[in-house]
Amino acid sequence: MRTKMMFISGLLSLVVSAALAAPTQAVTVLANGGSYFRASGPIQYWHFDAGEGYCGHLASWCSPSHMQWTYSMDPLHSSNWAMWTVPTPEMYYSAVYAFIPRRDATALAFYSTGYGYASERQTTVNQNAYYDQWVGLNSGQKLYRVGTVVLDDNNQWFGKSGVYRVAFDEIKIEN
Amino acid sequence: MRYSKIIAAFGALVVVAGASTLAVTANAMKHMAPAPKSIKQLIGELDDAIRRELDSGCVETDAKGGKKLCGAAKEKIDRLHEETAAEIDARTSRLPGDRAGDLRAIKKFRGLDRLPLTYNSTSSNPYRDDGSAIESYVDDQGNEYWVDPSADRLVQMGPHAGSDQAPHQVGQENRLPVKELRDRAISLADGAVDGFAARRSSLHPLEDNKDKQIYFFRWDDFSAPLKESELPPFVQVALYADGTLASFTNTLR
Numbered sequence: 231m232r233t234k235m236m237f238i239s240g241l242l243s244l245v246v247s248a249a250l251a252a253p254t255q256a257v258t259v260l261a262n263g264g265s266y267f268r269a270s271g272p273i274q275y276w277h278f279d280a281g282e283g284y285c286g287h288l289a290s291w292c293s294p295s296h297m298q299w300t301y302s303m304d305p306l307h308s309s310n311w312a313m314w315t316v317p318t319p320e321m322y323y324s325a326v327y328a329f330i331p332r333r334d335a336t337a338l339a340f341y342s343t344g345y346g347y348a349s350e351r352q353t354t355v356n357q358n359a360y361y362d363q364w365v366g367l368n369s370g371q372k373l374y375r376v377g378t379v380v381l382d383d384n385n386q387w388f389g390k391s392g393v394y395r396v397a398f399d400e401i402k403i404e405n
Numbered sequence: 406m407r408y409s410k411i412i413a414a415f416g417a418l419v420v421v422a423g424a425s426t427l428a429v430t431a432n433a434m435k436h437m438a439p440a441p442k443s444i445k446q447l448i449g450e451l452d453d454a455i456r457r458e459l460d461s462g463c464v465e466t467d468a469k470g471g472k473k474l475c476g477a478a479k480e481k482i483d484r485l486h487e488e489t490a491a492e493i494d495a496r497t498s499r500l501p502g503d504r505a506g507d508l509r510a511i512k513k514f515r516g517l518d519r520l521p522l523t524y525n526s527t528s529s530n531p532y533r534d535d536g537s538a539i540e541s542y543v544d545d546q547g548n549e550y551w552v553d554p555s556a557d558r559l560v561q562m563g564p565h566a567g568s569d570q571a572p573h574q575v576g577q578e579n580r581l582p583v584k585e586l587r588d589r590a591i592s593l594a595d596g597a598v599d600g601f602a603a604r605r606s607s608l609h610p611l612e613d614n615k616d617k618q619i620y621f622f623r624w625d626d627f628s629a630p631l632k633e634s635e636l637p638p639f640v641q642v643a644l645y646a647d648g649t650l651a652s653f654t655n656t657l658r
Contacts (some may be wrong), residue, residue, distance in 0.1 A: 255529060255536055259634065291633045313469070321448060323490055325528035336615050338569060346486060347455050348464060348472045349479070356569040359643060359651040361613065361621045362531065363636075369549055369565040370525030370541025372452060372490055380469065387572045392616070394572075404529040 239334045256322075258403045260314040260379075261285050263294035269398070271310030271383070275300050277334070283399040284329040288362065292400075299334040301392040302385030311382030314401045323372040324405040326379060335397035341367050344378035352364035354386060357397055364402060376403050444493055451489045453483055462652050498527035498540070499554055506557030507540055512595050514559050514653070519543050525581070530560065532656040535631040559597065563643075563652030575618060575646040583620065587612070588643035590622035598640055598655050608640070619651055620644050626657055 260266050262283070269276065276298055281287050283297030300310045326343050335357035343351045353366055367379070379401050387394050442450070455474075458464075462478025474482055504524065512520050525541040530553065539551040539560055547568030551560040581589075594601050608624035615621075623641040631637060638658055643651040 257529065257534075257634075284451060288636055289634060309440075311469075321452065323493060325526070325531075327531045332621075333611060334476055338572070341566075344471060346451075348459055348474045349482060349486070350467075350471075350473055353566040354570070355566050356564045357413065358567070358572070358615055358619060359564050361615075361623070361641065363561075365563065365639070366541065366549060366551075369543055369567065370528065372494075372526050372528060374448075374486055374489070378471070383620055386570055392572060392574060392618075402531055404531060 238330045253308060256405055258316060258319050258320075258382065259284075260316065260403070261294065262291055262298055262312065262314075262398050262400065264333075266315050266317060267312065268315070268401075269298070269310070269312040271300070275310050275383075279331070279333050282333045282404045283331040285360075285400060286331075297331045297333070297397055297399040299395045299397045300383050302337040302339075302396050303383045303385065305340075305384045305386070308382050310385040312398050314379045316377050316403060319375045319377045320403070320405055321375055323374050324376045324403045325370070325372050325405070326367040326376055327364040327402040328355065328367055328379075328381075328401040329402070330355075330357050330363060330365050331397050331399050332362045333397070334395040335360070336392075337394035337396045338387045339396045340382055340384040342378075342380040342388070343367055343373060343376060344380070345373035345376045347375065347377070349373075358394075372405070426537075444496065447489050447492055449545075451485055454485055458482055492624050494526050498538075502538060504554070506653075507542065507552040507554070510552055510557050510559050511542060511544075511562075514562065515544075522550070527554070532560070532636060534635050558599075558655070559653070561652070561654045562650075562655060573618070573645050573649065573651070579647040581646065583612075586620050586644050586646070586648060587622060589648055590620075590644060593642050593653070594622075594624070594640050594648070597653065598657060601640065604657070618646055620646065629658070 244261045277300065278296045278298045283293040286295045286297055295372055303309060324342060337357055338354050339357050353367060355365055355367065381398055383396050384394065385394050410577055416625050445555055449647050453620055458474055458478040462474060463476035464471050465475045467473050471611030507523055511522060522542045522544055525543060527538050530537045530539045538554055540554050542550045543565050547564055550562050605624060608626050611623040613621045621641060621643050628636040638656045640657060641654045645651055
């Protein structure tokens with residue numbers, strides 16, 4: 231038995247009744263667009279790849295049809311960041327996944343997951359090692375009442391040889 | 406009169422026996438473990454504890470305007486959060502003894518019989534829209550593994566969150582020809598994906614790289630209709646330019 235609700239503004243809520251001891255399973259996908267996404271920082275530093283990312287060329291149900299990226303910065307001079315906000319956080323433990331697009335995802339990206347009303351889990355993800363796929367943000371550790379995910383241009387690889395780009399695309403929260 | 410004495414004696418016996426039974430029962434109950442709390446109760450207790458700390462504990466505002474627990478309140482809630490997560494996972498996942506197949510699958514894939522693996526949790530499989538699960542492990546080399554418990558099959562391997570604090574840069578002298586990388590990727594997929602050699606010609610091949618530092622070899626299966634939120638099933642091998650394995654994914658069905 232499954233109920234699915236979709237909003238092309240970039241939010242998918244999926245409720246699956248499963249024979250588990252846990253509460254009803256819920257899946258939320260938050261896109262890099264719409265009212266649940268906020269991008270901050272100088273506009274000239276944001277770049278957009280049309281037809282790329284999960285909603286851009288792999289999933290037809292959602293929008294926007296682009297992913298966005300920015301060059302990574304010295305942690306002391308971080309300027310651009312984005313926040314995905316869960317409209318109705320699940321009162322349960324969830325795993326958080328980021329979709330890593332194939333283009334312009336080459337940095338050690340710095341994510342913060344807000345959970346439990348007032349707690350935060352900060353971590354890094356090597357976006358360079360992944361290509362059009364889902365990646366766990368917390369090494370399999372599930373978090374209670376996930377409310378926000380923040381990604382910024384702070385990059386621990388800054389200053390090493392190479393040019394690093396941080397990609398911002400869909401976030402998926404599943405319990 | 407004699408009968409009344411007998412009845413009285415019998416009654417006394419019943420009372421004594423009943424009292425003894427009650428005493429034994431009460432004693433037994435005193436030593437019985439309390440009924441385990443339901444998941445709903447565990448969640449409720451965690452939620453109540455957080456709200457109490459938000460009301461009266463250490464709370465600060467971060468640079469983006471969000472409230473954050475701090476000090477002893479943070480430590481207390483972090484600990485309770487971890488304990489509750491472990492308790493719920495223990496009740497909703499397979500028993501550790503039933504996960505031996507996971508460990509075998511990972512060690513076989515890596516060719517490392519003694520690879521130490523730490524189980525983290527059981528979660529929903531992000532590649533499937535049917536409630537199926539993955540079991541998550543990390544090794545001591547900075548990698549995370551997802552295993553499908555229904556078949557003890559490796560779904561994904563790659564650097565876990567928090568690892569790779571230095572970039573893997575490959576100098577010109579260590580680069581392998583793309584043909585060599587492709588051959589290695591095919592060989593790895595052949596060994597890791599049941600029936601891959603027979604299925605490969607029916608899959609859609611894709612090769613790409615990022616800044617010629619890391620090469621991706623992917624085979625998509627576009628043959629079956631999918632739920633709209635799912636990715637087409639695929640096998641993917643990511644190799645650094647020197648041939649080092651970066652990540653692997655197999656979502657074929």
